[in-house]
Amino acid sequence: MTEMIQPTGGGVGAFVNGIDLADSPSDNMVGELRNALGEHGVLFFRNQNISPEAHMAFAEKFAPININRFIAHVDGYPKITQVLKEPDQKKNIGGGWHTDHTYDTEPAMGSILLARETPKHGGDTMYASTCRAYETLSDSFSKTLDGLKATHSSRHVFGPQARYVQKNEDTAGRLGNNEAATQDSVHPLVITHPISGKKSIYVNPGFTTGIEGWNDAEAEPFLKILYDHIAKPEHTYRFQWAPGSIAFWDNRATWHYAVNDYHGERRLMHRITIEGEALAA
Ligand code: SIN
Numbered sequence: 001m002t003e004m005i006q007p008t009g010g011g012v013g014a015f016v017n018g019i020d021l022a023d024s025p026s027d028n029m030v031g032e033l034r035n036a037l038g039e040h041g042v043l044f045f046r047n048q049n050i051s052p053e054a055h056m057a058f059a060e061k062f063a064p065i066n067i068n069r070f071i072a073h074v075d076g077y078p079k080i081t082q083v084l085k086e087p088d089q090k091k092n093i094g095g096g097w098h099t100d101h102t103y104d105t106e107p108a109m110g111s112i113l114l115a116r117e118t119p120k121h122g123g124d125t126m127y128a129s130t131c132r133a134y135e136t137l138s139d140s141f142s143k144t145l146d147g148l149k150a151t152h153s154s155r156h157v158f159g160p161q162a163r164y165v166q167k168n169e170d171t172a173g174r175l176g177n178n179e180a181a182t183q184d185s186v187h188p189l190v191i192t193h194p195i196s197g198k199k200s201i202y203v204n205p206g207f208t209t210g211i212e213g214w215n216d217a218e219a220e221p222f223l224k225i226l227y228d229h230i231a232k233p234e235h236t237y238r239f240q241w242a243p244g245s246i247a248f249w250d251n252r253a254t255w256h257y258a259v260n261d262y263h264g265e266r267r268l269m270h271r272i273t274i275e276g277e278a279l280a281a
Contacts, residue, residue, distance in 0.1 A: 005036050005043075010237030012129035012254060014040035021048045021058050021246070030061045033248075037110070038195030041129050041253035044239055045246040048114065052077050055272055059112050063274040066101070066108045069180045070158040072173070074270055083113070083258075083269040084174060091164070091171045092267070094258035097128065097231060098206025099251045100273060103154040103183040109276035110250040115241040119265035125247060126238045126257040131198040133230040134190065142199075147281075148189040149212040150203045150223075154181040157206060186212055188281035193252050200253050201226055202279065230255060241269075252279065 006015045014036060019025070025033065037043055050058070056079055059065055065079045071093060074080040085092045101108040113125075134142065156162060159181035164171045189211065191202045205227050211219040238259075239247055249256060 005040070007040060008044070008237045011132050011233070011235040012040065012127045013042040013044060013237045013239070015044045015046070019045065021045060022050045022054050024057055025061060034062065034195060037248065037250050038193060038198075038253070041131065042127050042237075042239075042247055042249040042256075045248070046242070047244045048246050049244040050114070052080055052270065055080065055112065055114055055270060059272040059274050063109055063276070066273045066275045068271075068273055070154070070175055070177050071271075072176065077270075079272065081271040081273065082174075083267075083271050085260075085262075085267050087264050087266055089170045090263065091169050092258050092260040093171060093174060094125075094256065095260040096206060097126075097204060097227070097255045097257045099130075099204045099255050101251065101276075102152040102187065102202070102204060102207045103185050105185045106278050107185070107187070107276050108251055108273045110248065110252075111271050111273045112246060112248045114270045115243055115245045115268075116270055117266050117268040118241045118243055118245075119262035119267050122259065122262035123265075123267045124238050124240050124259045126236055126259060127247075127249060128230050128236045128255040128257075129253060130200045130202065130230055130255060131193060131196070131253050132235045133226075133232070134199045134201050136232075136234070137229065142190075145190045145201070149186050150189045151209045151212055152185045152187065152207045153209045154183040154207065156209070157181070187279050190281060191252060191279040192281060193250075194277060194279070195250070196253070198253070201230060202252065203227075204255055251276065
């Protein structure tokens, strides 16, 4: 297995070679991939033009599928989220550093994103390792994080007060179901990763709203220090897509950012998100 897994050379992620995801992987292989995901945070696969059925079957080898409440699904496949930007649209989905579903009390483990149509240039996705970012904090600073809890919400991103609703942005139609954006959660600011046992900084600019017991004037600059640190180039890798490429990321170990630099071209991705668990320090 180890020769199949080739680290990216960046701060996060590994390529998985010599595997055809159209064939259902053995339980042994699933175990190896799960461990590799824990170790590297995101796994990249090339040339996997698999059917939606094979995509779902692969995901379900890891955990039950979690249906996203707010992003439109692929026609005929309610379990597959459609991440789409048309040539005449300006806003993309996921165009800022975030990790998915942290507003849930049992946040999704991760997503398996499959490229169906990609622009000629651009449309990359950036990933950052929140585990590596923890390791590169000074010992003294990391001690200040002990025992802290962060608050997260879906309301400001997907609710009726969300920017895309208020400003009538062109993601309307691709995003929706505003009234269902009622999730608020509290998680340890540093979690122990459920697979690798590594420490991971579990806050993100998308969904984190503050630090429990702190006022905004205290929490905002403190979170900004962490956000700037996690996004350092040393912790990141930028993945270039082609049709059939897959990225399988672990939300508890990474952030991601869909780069919006391909106006006038179509980008269509199929995303399956899988269930996770409550997180502990
Ligand atoms: C997402 O945030 O899930 C979308 C990522 C992408 O389209 O690259």
